[in-house]
Amino acid sequence: MKAAVLYEPHHPLIIEDVALDPPKAGEVHVKIGAAGICRSDLHVIKGEANHLLPVVLGHEGSGTVLDVGQGVTRVKPGDRVILAFVPYCGHCHFCLSGRANLCDLHGATSGTLFDRTTRLHKGSQRIHHYGKVACFAQESVVPETGCIPVSSDFPLPQAALIGCCVTTGVGAAMYNARITPGSAVAVVGAGGVGLNVIQGARLLNAGKIIAVDINEGKLEFAMRFGATHTVNPTIQDPVAAIKELTGGLGADYTFEVFGSSQTVLTAYNAARKGGTVVVVGLAPTGDNVPIDPVALVRQEKTLKGCYYGSARPAIDMPVMVQLYRAGKLDIDGLITRTYKLDDINQAYKDIDGGDVGRGVITQF
Ligand SMILES: NC(=O)c1ccc[n+]([C@@H]2O[C@H](COP(=O)([O-])OP(=O)(O)OC[C@H]3O[C@@H](n4cnc5c(N)ncnc54)[C@H](O)[C@@H]3O)[C@@H](O)[C@H]2O)c1
Ligand SMILES: [Zn+2]
Ligand SMILES: [Zn+2]
Incomplete structure (x- = not known):
């Protein structure tokens, strides 16, 4: 074959x-x-x-x-x-x-x-x-x-x-972060997986959903899946822009969905105190992210990995099927x-x- x-x-x-x-x-x-x-x-x-x-x-x-x-x-x-x-x-x-x-x-x-x-x-x-x-x-x-x-x-x-992309992205929002209604969410990387984090955040009634991508076409596309705001890091500093959109606090939940140490750091820095940072992208082998351990303590951020949307495929993929059939996932x-x-x-x-x-x- x-x-x-x-x-x-x-x-x-x-x-x-x-x-x-x-x-x-x-x-x-x-x-x-x-x-x-x-x-x-x-x-x-x-x-x-x-x-x-x-x-x-x-x-x-x-x-x-x-x-x-x-x-x-x-x-x-x-x-x-x-x-x-x-x-x-x-x-x-x-x-x-x-x-x-x-x-x-x-x-x-x-x-x-x-x-x-x-x-x-x-x-x-x-x-x-x-x-x-x-x-x-x-x-x-x-x-x-x-x-x-x-x-x-x-x-x-x-x-x-x-x-992959639906369960990984929606699952990151639903099963890993467990986004609460009204919260502010930033998604760094609006590709196949990131768009699903965005529509997962919409499904969970997030308040602001900020799409971050270096490609304007992707940002426009992200608005169709529930993004309420967009940030292009080639035009503005993404951390400053996310802070500005969230009253100076930073987002409650940030997601890294590209796969690099730089974008992980963006997601980390864009989360507010007590916020949750979910890393979905796979950075190149050997990459390291410089995180200040004292700031981690004082700011009480939670930094988490998320593999396969933290889903149980046999149980949770049929949930994605139902959500699609009900018109809740595009x-x-x-x-x-x-x-x-x-x-x-x-x-x-x-x-x-x-x-x-x-x-x-x-x-x-
Ligand atoms: N954790 C898991 O289980 C799991 C599952 C599937 C995919 N992944 C990983 O998720 C990542 C995304 O996969 P994908 O298929 O959606 O990729 P993709 O190429 O479709 O999307 C990546 C997006 O990131 C954007 N981007 C590039 N540089 C950027 C920057 N500096 N700032 C902001 N955005 C930037 C690109 O323009 C693109 O829109 C990959 O690393 C992939 O390996 C992880
Ligand atoms: Zn995949
Ligand atoms: Zn096993």
């Missing part, structure tokens, strides 16, 4: 035929229906995040079950599924304490399936699976627990986006461009070039 393979950072993905073994026990063979273009894959392509290579990237996906391995009970051939990039083992401390997004076995088996082998290979060379999803391909084999069933009329591109409007798998390198040029919304591969 056809897949896009990354052999080396800073090189284009190679579209080629690779072998996909049948699913083993507890695994599911899926025909990919849609795959979103998220910056997390780009971090690997650019060498900003380390990963075992070669790899089939793509972690924001959806598809249709073709075939199931032994013992699979949650899905059957023909079912439509959202693919979760953190499937759960169900046995580790974090799975058992209700934080399946932090599953230990998933982290320990990065690049492979849970049994530490790959179903993807080319001749004798193993090819790794990004996030156990590897959806930049016509088909994939994934753990059963990474399959979240949706009804057969649910659109595949929208399902794919629930697989996923249709996020999808601004569709691509063929053959054009994936162009899709990653477009995300880096500042295209608004989310690109999605819909033809494989």
